[in-house]
Amino acid sequence: MNDLNPFGRPFPSLAPYLARLAVLLLLVFWGMTIAPAAVMSQTLGSVDDRAIQEAPPTVGRDADGRMTVRAVRVERPPVLDGVLDEEVYRTLTPASSFVQQYPVNGEPATEDTQVWISFDSDNVYVALRAWDSRPDQMVANEMRRDNQNIWLNDNIIVLLDTFLDRRSAFFFQTNPLGGIRDALVLNESTTNYDWNTVWDVKSRRDDEGWTAEMAIPFKSLRYNSEAVQLWGFNVMRVVRSKNEQSLLSPVPDNAGGGMRMASAATLVGIEAPDGSRNIELRPYAISDLTTNRPAGVSNDVSADVGIDARYGITSSMTFDLTYNTDFAQVEIDEGQVNLTRFSLFLPEKREFFLEGQGVFDFAGSGGGGLRRVNGPLPYIFFSRRIGISDGTPVPIQQGGRVMGRVGPVSMGLLNIQTEDAEVGDARATNFSVVRIKSDVLRRSSVGMILTNRRPEFLGEGSNLVYGADANLLFYDNMQINGFYARSSTTGAGGSGGGPGSETLGDKDSYRAQLQYDSDRYGLQAELLKVGDAFDPEVGFLLRDDFRRTFASARFSPRPAANRYVRKLSWEAGLDRFVNEADVLETRKETGNFSLEFNSSDLLSLDFSRNLEFLTEPFEVADGLAVPEGQHRFNEAAVGIQLGSHRQVSGRANLTWGDFFNGQRTGIAYVGRVEFSSRFSVEPRVSFDWITLPRGKARVALYGVRPTLTVTPRMYVGALMQYNSSTEALETNVRWRWEFEPGSDLFVVYTDGRATTGRGFSRLVNRGLAIKFTRFFRF
Numbered sequence: 001m002n003d004l005n006p007f008g009r010p011f012p013s014l015a016p017y018l019a020r021l022a023v024l025l026l027l028v029f030w031g032m033t034i035a036p037a038a039v040m041s042q043t044l045g046s047v048d049d050r051a052i053q054e055a056p057p058t059v060g061r062d063a064d065g066r067m068t069v070r071a072v073r074v075e076r077p078p079v080l081d082g083v084l085d086e087e088v089y090r091t092l093t094p095a096s097s098f099v100q101q102y103p104v105n106g107e108p109a110t111e112d113t114q115v116w117i118s119f120d121s122d123n124v125y126v127a128l129r130a131w132d133s134r135p136d137q138m139v140a141n142e143m144r145r146d147n148q149n150i151w152l153n154d155n156i157i158v159l160l161d162t163f164l165d166r167r168s169a170f171f172f173q174t175n176p177l178g179g180i181r182d183a184l185v186l187n188e189s190t191t192n193y194d195w196n197t198v199w200d201v202k203s204r205r206d207d208e209g210w211t212a213e214m215a216i217p218f219k220s221l222r223y224n225s226e227a228v229q230l231w232g233f234n235v236m237r238v239v240r241s242k243n244e245q246s247l248l249s250p251v252p253d254n255a256g257g258g259m260r261m262a263s264a265a266t267l268v269g270i271e272a273p274d275g276s277r278n279i280e281l282r283p284y285a286i287s288d289l290t291t292n293r294p295a296g297v298s299n300d301v302s303a304d305v306g307i308d309a310r311y312g313i314t315s316s317m318t319f320d321l322t323y324n325t326d327f328a329q330v331e332i333d334e335g336q337v338n339l340t341r342f343s344l345f346l347p348e349k350r351e352f353f354l355e356g357q358g359v360f361d362f363a364g365s366g367g368g369g370l371r372r373v374n375g376p377l378p379y380i381f382f383s384r385r386i387g388i389s390d391g392t393p394v395p396i397q398q399g400g401r402v403m404g405r406v407g408p409v410s411m412g413l414l415n416i417q418t419e420d421a422e423v424g425d426a427r428a429t430n431f432s433v434v435r436i437k438s439d440v441l442r443r444s445s446v447g448m449i450l451t452n453r454r455p456e457f458l459g460e461g462s463n464l465v466y467g468a469d470a471n472l473l474f475y476d477n478m479q480i481n482g483f484y485a486r487s488s489t490t491g492a493g494g495s496g497g498g499p500g501s502e503t504l505g506d507k508d509s510y511r512a513q514l515q516y517d518s519d520r521y522g523l524q525a526e527l528l529k530v531g532d533a534f535d536p537e538v539g540f541l542l543r544d545d546f547r548r549t550f551a552s553a554r555f556s557p558r559p560a561a562n563r564y565v566r567k568l569s570w571e572a573g574l575d576r577f578v579n580e581a582d583v584l585e586t587r588k589e590t591g592n593f594s595l596e597f598n599s600s601d602l603l604s605l606d607f608s609r610n611l612e613f614l615t616e617p618f619e620v621a622d623g624l625a626v627p628e629g630q631h632r633f634n635e636a637a638v639g640i641q642l643g644s645h646r647q648v649s650g651r652a653n654l655t656w657g658d659f660f661n662g663q664r665t666g667i668a669y670v671g672r673v674e675f676s677s678r679f680s681v682e683p684r685v686s687f688d689w690i691t692l693p694r695g696k697a698r699v700a701l702y703g704v705r706p707t708l709t710v711t712p713r714m715y716v717g718a719l720m721q722y723n724s725s726t727e728a729l730e731t732n733v734r735w736r737w738e739f740e741p742g743s744d745l746f747v748v749y750t751d752g753r754a755t756t757g758r759g760f761s762r763l764v765n766r767g768l769a770i771k772f773t774r775f776f777r778f
Contacts, residue, residue, distance in 0.1 A: 058093045067249045067265035069095050069233055071117045077125070078118075080213050082178070082204030084127055088118055094129070095265075098237060098246040103558075103566055103598065105253035105519075109246035111209070113156075113237045119270060124216045126158050126172075130237060132209035139240035139645045140176040140205070141674050143709040144717070145738065148193065149672070150179045152644030154240050156212060159185065159264065161232025162223035163316070163405065166262045167443055169232065170197075170221060176210040177677060178203040178712045185259045186358040186410075187445055187471065194354035197221075198742040198775065219278050219777060222404065225315045233267035234258075240645055243566070243600040254477055254519040262443060278312030281776040282742070286326055288769035293762075308352065317404025322352055325387070325396040328769040329746040332732040335723040337686055337701050339664075341618035341626075342542050346384060352399075353383035359403050359412035360435045362449045363469040363483035363511060376548060376577075378509055378530055380465055380485055381433050381451055382540035386416050389426040395419040397428075408439035427455045431538055443473040449485075451538040463489045463537035467509075481513040487535045506531030506545075506580060522554030522571070532580055546577045546585065567596040587611040600643030607636045612660065620690060621697035621725065626660045633658030647674050662692035681706045684721075700724040713738035722755070729753040729761050742775030 060068045078086045094114035100107045114129040132138060132154075142149040153175040161169040171183035171191065184195040197220040203212040223229060235248040236258045249265040251258045287303040306324035313319055327350045338344050348354055362380045387396045399416035414433040420426065430453075437447030447469055454462040467485030474480070487507050513526040532545035552573035559565050570593055577586040587610070594604040611632050617625045635657035642649045650671015657664065668686035675681070684703035690696065703721035710716075718733040731751040738744050748769045753761040 059095045069115075069117060069248075069265050069267050071119055071124070071267060071269040073269075073271065074118045074120055074125070077120050077123065077215070078127070078213060080200055080202050080215050082202040082211050082213055084116075084129060084211050084213070089116055089127065092116055092118075095235075095248055098235075098248055099250040100244060100246045101236075101251050101253055101258055102245045103243065106250065109237070110242065110244060111237075111239055113235070113246070113248075115235050115248060117233070117267065121273060122217060122219075124160070124218065124221075124270070126214040126216070126235075128156055128212045128214075128235070130154070130156060130176075130209045130211070132239070134241060135205070135207060135209055137241040137645075138176060138205070138210070140210075141644075141677050141680065142175065143177045143179045143678070143712045144707065144715050145179075145713060145736075146181050146193065146196065147179070148181075149644070150175050150181045151238070152240065152649075153177075153179070153238075154210070155179075155238050157236040157258075158214065159232070159234045159236070159259070159261065160216075160221065160267075161261045161264060162221050162229075164230050164232055164266070165408065165439060166232060166264070167439065169234075169259070169261050169264075170216075171259075172199065172201075172214060172216060174201045174203055174212050174214070176203050176205045178212075180712050184358050185261065186361065188259050188261060188443065190358055190361055190364075191259060192354070192358035194351070195358070196351065196355065198777070200741055218272055219280075219312075221272075222316045222318070223272055225274065227271070229270040229272045231267040231270060232261050232264040234261070234264040240600070240643075243598060243643070252476060252519075254517065272315075274315060278310075278318075279778040280310040281307065281778075282309070282773055283307040284326060284771060284773040286328055286769060286771040288328060288767055291763070291766040293764055313402070314404070317402065317406070320352075320356075320401040320403070321399070322396070323398045325352060325399065326771070327352075327387075327393065328771050329734065329736070329744075329748055331719060331734060332730055332750065334684075334719070335701050335703060335721045335726075335728075335730070337688065337699055337723070337725060339620050339659075339688065339690075339699070341614070345540065345542065348383050350383075350387075353386070356401060356403055356412060356414070357383070359410060360414070360433060360449075362435065362447070362467065363485075364471065364481055376528065376530070376542045376546070377511070378485070378534070378536060378542075379540040380449055380467055380536050381435075381538055382536075385453070385538050385540075386431045387418055389421065392421075394421045394426045409436065410438075411436045429453060429455045433538065441472070444471060446470045451536065453537045461489070463487065463535065465536045465539065477516055477518040479513075479515045479517065481515070482511055484508070484510045485534070485536070487533070487537075489535055489537070505533030507533045507535075509534045519558075520556055522552070522556070524550070524552045526550040543577075545579050547580075549576045550574070552590075562598075564597055564599075565595065566598045567594075569594045569596070583613065584611070585613050600645065602639075602641040604639040604641075605637070606639075607634070609634050620692075621699055624690070624692060624695050624697045626662075626692065631660040633660055635659070635664070642671070644672075648672075649674075659690055660692070662690060664691075665689045678709050679707070698724070727755045729755050740775065742777075744771075744773045746771040746773075 058070055072092060074088055094116050096112060096114045098109040098113045100109055111133065112131040116127040118125045139153050142153050150173055155173055155175040158172045159169040167187050169185040171185050173181040178201060180201060182195065182197055183191050183193045185191050199214065199216045199220055201212055201214045203210060236245065238245050245258060247258055249263055251260045251263045285305050290300045291298050304324065304326065306326055309321045311319045330349045333346045336344050360381050387394050395418065397417045397419050402413040412435040416431045418429050420428045432452040434450040437445050439445050450466045452464050465485060465487045467483055469483035472480040509530045511528045516523040528548040530541065530544050530546055534544060552571060554569060554571040556567055556569040558567050573590045575588040578584050589609040591607045592604065594602060596602050613630045614626065614628045617627050619625045635655065637653055637655040639651060639653045641651040648671065650669060652669045655666040666688040670684045673681045682705040686701045688699040701723050705717065705719050707715060707717040714737045716735045720731045722729045733749045735747040736744060750767045752765045754764050755761045
């Protein structure tokens with residue numbers, strides 16, 4: 001029996017507080033003992049790294065054959081116009097001789113690329129000349145800031161490993177139109193493409209190819225505090241018309257997108273300023289006009305202000321503060337068709353949470369929930385649980401975040417306070433997350449996480465989750481992943497119902513995975529368990545109460561000297577789920593064949609044999625349900641993907657076969673139609689015809705995204721979509737102008753309507769928002 005405090009309530013469990021205290025003590029221990037020695041180790045590097053300080057003026061190699069590149073100081077910064085006419089480009093020998101990763105690994109690139117790197121007291125400058133023997137076939141049709149289609153153009157990526165840990169990097173990408181995309185590479189396998197910083201680039205096309213000049217402020221980077229800097233450095237170039245990918249410092253063909261920083265060159269000569277006491281302010285002002293018919297609001301006018309701030313604690317660690325946070329500029333969620341009995345996964349789109357998602361990544365699921373859900377793998381931290389209730393925004397009062405590194409240890413601490421909201425009956429709630437991860441061995445890491453959700457001040461219904469994970473990489477292709485996590489929910493949310501009660505049942509989750517992933521062969525085996533009472537309330541679960549066993553094998557040869565075919569791939573897998581009572585709930589046997597062409601087109605064939613045991617029926621369409629019981633069914637699909645160099649590109653799929661105790665036929669297309677380098681339309685359509693013994697249904701989703709890009713920092717885009725499952729017609733039009741790096745003006749119009757079978761629509765909500773943000777850096 002719990003003792004009572006003076007207020008007549010049971011004393012809360014000490015476990016959450018002891019767990020948080022243990023984490024903080026571990027932080028202090030790392031900071032005061034292990035970290036300083038690790039910093040010295042990381043900074044000084046090996047004997048070879050110190051020796052390369054005597055490298056030749058531009059390019060050389062150390063005793064192990066690793067490429068070294070020297071940066072030079074310039075007294076006068078280059079004019080950022082994409083024209084390489086400054087003296088430094090005439091007097092300094094560029095780094096060149098790129099090597100293919102694809103299609104023929106290890107062979108010289110078919111098109112020459114030259115790189116110059118220099119710096120002054122404020123910026124690092126990277127200039128590039130991309131020679132092209134067929135400039136008329138250059139693919140350049142995307143200028144939108146941070147758009148993933150930049151990767152589908154001819155493009156160049158600059159990677160800066162400022163801590164020389166040979167596993168992480170700052171990522172800067174551009175194309176012949178001057179498109180801007182930046183990211184953070186973490187442990188090679190995780191890349192956060194929604195991380196943003198302040199930098200600039202100008203590109204220019206000519207009859208011999210294209211050129212680019214980048215200016216990257218030191219204040220936009222994080223690095224060790226030593227006066228002598230040694231960085232990892234690599235440059236990747238994609239010639240999309242040839243589907244060729246090459247790098248300055250060669251990378252194995254099994255290294256995916258070329259982010260293998262262990263293979264990068266070493267950059268010497270950089271003299272970086274002290275990065276501490278760097279202050280960034282981003283205040284905003286917003287005015288909006290809102291109509292919400294269900295809430296009885298019509299043409300309500302409001303205005304507000306808020307601020308995001310950042311302070312550089314050290315050159316490698318920052319403190320972020322947000323007050324009265326607003327996300328009016330965020331695009332609406334893309335519609336999805338759900339033909340399963342599980343919840344939909346909607347990715348995070350809010351910039352404040354996207355920026356730090358890689359730091360909070362746990363067990364490979366993705367920190368904050370940026371990527372699409374990775375099968376049934378649980379998300380211990382899913383940032384959409386903060387500030388959103390039943391799909392409706394909940395006001396965020398304030399929040400703080402500390403992110404950075406101390407030697408080999410990266411850490412993230414997050415605390416957010418939300419307000420009461422009538423919508424969804426949301427109570428004021430505090431959210432806390434602590435994540436610590438340490439580099440071990442050459443390319444491995446171990447870490448721990450703690451999340452806490454506590455409504456109101458006294459914390460009734462609080463939820464605590466803690467866990468540890470390991471990501472171990474051996475040789476070039478072998479990987480072992482694992483995690484253990486446990487949840488605890490007390491108070492109003494507990495199964496006992498009263499204050500102080502705690503959920504009963506199995507509150508554990510764990511995973512063990514072995515993966516061999518080379519370019520030619522692939523093997524994977526996994527055991528994953530989620531207990532029936534495991535409940536990460538600041539996370540996301542696709543399903544619970546299961547033990548999963550999974551195995552797959554892949555064979556992917558590359559035909560030698562074939563004019564048309566680049567790669568063949570056969571893959572087979574077995575996926576099996578049982579509940580805690582050892583009752584089989586799901587079994588899926590899959591087979592896949594894919595054919596990749598040198599043109600970048602792709603053909604795929606998929607087949608699956610399924611067994612599903614339903615303990616209760618679920619509805620796939622209005623009034624049409626799949627009954628409970630055991631269902632066996634087979635399904636096949638064929639897909640065609642057209643390369644981005646085509647005027648009409650994208651992926652089309654045809655699916656047919658059984659569907660539980662009925663049949664299903666589905667067609668879908670997601671792609672892009674290019675009208676010019678500035679204007680494109682991205683259609684998105686899917687139709688599913690479902691026939692069950694008790695009826696038929698057609699589920700349809702229509703969407704289109706037209707975009708007009710005026711400059712790389714100004715565009716007008718819209719997303720219009722209709723979903724027959726929800727009978728919702730939605731429109732979102734956004735104009736963004738980044739008038740200075742880091743400073744924006746947004747004008748956003750949204751319109752939501754409910755439809756009937758006759759095509760009639762009635763207004764549900766509508767809004768017009770104007771938001772101004774200004775960036776200051778001191």
